[in-house]
Amino acid sequence: MRKVHWLDQQLYIVDDVETEVCQECGERYYHATTLDAIDRMLQAGRQVIKQELQVHVVAMPA
Numbered sequence: 001m002r003k004v005h006w007l008d009q010q011l012y013i014v015d016d017v018e019t020e021v022c023q024e025c026g027e028r029y030y031h032a033t034t035l036d037a038i039d040r041m042l043q044a045g046r047q048v049i050k051q052e053l054q055v056h057v058v059a060m061p062a
């Protein structure tokens, strides 16, 4: 599954992330060990960058 992931003020989109399914409500979620593995991969700088995107940050008008 594709996950939006923040680390050290940097936003990443990580593809092919393994998900778990809640036995009670069926909702998909990420196991804590999976999130830790993403952090370690990004911190090690060994990830393969597939694409770079320009992102616009907007706010709702008051």
Ligand SMILES: [Zn+2]
Binding pocket: 022, 023, 024, 025, 026, 027
């Ligand atoms: Zn649930």
